Amino acid sequence: MSERAAILESMTDHRDHYHHGNLREALVDAAKCLIAESGVAGLSLRQVAKHAGVSQAAPYHHFPNKDAMLAELAGRGFAMLIDALQSATAHEDPVERMRAMGHAYVRFGLEQPAIYRLMFGAEFCPVEAYPSLQEAGSTAFGTLVMAVQYGQASGAFAGSEPMAPSLAVWSSMHGLVSLLQNKIHEKKEMAGQQITTETMSEATIAFVLHGLTAGAAPTLPG
Amino acid sequence: MSERAAILESMTDHRDHYHHGNLREALVDAAKCLIAESGVAGLSLRQVAKHAGVSQAAPYHHFPNKDAMLAELAGRGFAMLIDALQSATAHEDPVERMRAMGHAYVRFGLEQPAIYRLMFGAEFCPVEAYPSLQEAGSTAFGTLVMAVQYGQASGAFAGSEPMAPSLAVWSSMHGLVSLLQNKIHEKKEMAGQQITTETMSEATIAFVLHGLTAGAAPTLPG
DNA sequence: CCACCATCTTGACGACGTTAAGTTAGGCGG
DNA sequence: CCGCCTAACTTAACGTCGTCAAGATGGTGG
16 A cells, blocks of 8 residues: 555655656656647746656656657657557448548547647657657558558458558548647638538548549559 | 949848848848748747847847747748649639649648748747738638639539538648658658659649549538 | 665756847938 | 937847756665
C-alpha cells in the first residue's frame, strides 16, 4: 500500500520530494495539458516545469531540449492515431472499414487538435530530425494503404495499385481536419446552410469513398 | 528623375536617410525573404528590422505588433492565391478549369510554402483576429465554389449543390499541399515507386475530378 | 555510517517582443 | 530664409524565453 500510495502521490503531487519520482511523465502530462490550452506556439518549457512543480532547468535532465520533448508528445500522438486507425479494421466490409478509418482520423484530429498540428504542422519539432516520428508516420499511412489494398483485393475499390488512392484519401482527410480545426464551416455561414462538423465529415468521406469505389482509380506511373 | 532615383534608392538601399522613405514595404520584403528561409516560427521581428537596416523598434511605427506584420504577409499571400485561382477561369471546359485550379493551388503552396503555412497554419498570426484575412480566405474559397457551380451548370459535374463538393475538393488540395510540403513522397521511397511532386499532384487531382464528374456527388442536408 | 551519483536548484547568458523616452530631419508658417 | 512641429527613427530597458554551468540534495549501495 505504501508503494501504491507513493505511485499515486507521484502522479498527483509533485512537490513532496526533492527527487520527483516520475518527473518525465509529469512533464509530458503538463505539456499535453498546456498545449491543448494555448497551442504549440504558445508552449514554453518554463511553464511546463512550473506546472509540474519543478524549476526551469529540471526538464533538461529528462529531455535534451524543447524539441525533444515535443517529439515525445508527437510520438505519443502517432501511437494514439495508429491505434484509432487500426481499430477500424474491426469492420469486415471494405467500404465500412474505410469509412470508419476516415471517421477515426477526423475524430483524432478534432479531439487532439494541438497534438495533431504538432504531428503534421511541420513547423514545430522538426519531424525530420526524429526518425522514430517518421517511422510512426509511415506506420500510420501504412494502415491506410492496407485498408485500400483490402478493398481492391475484394473488388470493392477500383484499381490494383494502392499508393495513388491512398495518397488521395490521406490528403483529403488531412485537409478536412485542417478545415474543421479552423472551424471554416462555422464562419461565413456557408451560404446560409447549417453545416456541422459531422455533416462535413460525412460528406467529404462519402466523396472520397465514391472516388474509391466508382470507375477507374487514377494510377501512378509505375 | 531625382524623384525616380529616390524611389529606386528607397527600394534598394535603406540606410542613406534617417527617414527611411518606405520602411513598411522594406519590412514586408525582408520578412517575406526571411520567412522563406527559416520558416514562420523562426522569424523574429528584430531580424526583420536588422535585415531592413533599421533598429529593433522601428517596425512598431508601421505595425502595432508582430502578428499584424504576419497578417500583412498573409494578406498578400491570399491576394496571390486568389489571382492564381482566378487565372484558371481562362479555361472554358469545366473539367480543365477545375484541373487548372487545382494545379494553381498546389503550385502556390509549393512555391510559397512559408506563406502558405502562415495563411493556413492556424498557429501563427491568428487569422481569426483579422477579419480582412477571413474575408480573403472566403473569397479564395468562393472562387472554387464558382468553378464547381460552373461545372454543375454545364452538366459536367454531378449534383447541383456546390458546397459539399467544394469543401471536399478544397480539403483534398489542402491536404495534398501539406503532404507535398513535407516531401512525404520522397521519404519512405513509397514501396520503391518513384513518385514525383507532379505525378502525385496529377493523381490526386485526377482522383478528385473523378469524384466530381462521376455518379452522384454527396450532398449536405439543406 | 558514509560516499556516490542521479536528480533537482539557483543563477546566468543571449535573443526575443514590446514599451518608454529621447533624437533626427523634412516640411510648413512666419 | 529661419525656426518650430511632428512623423520617423534611435537607444535603453523590462519581462520572458531556451539553454547551460555550477552547486545543493537525498536515496542507495558498500
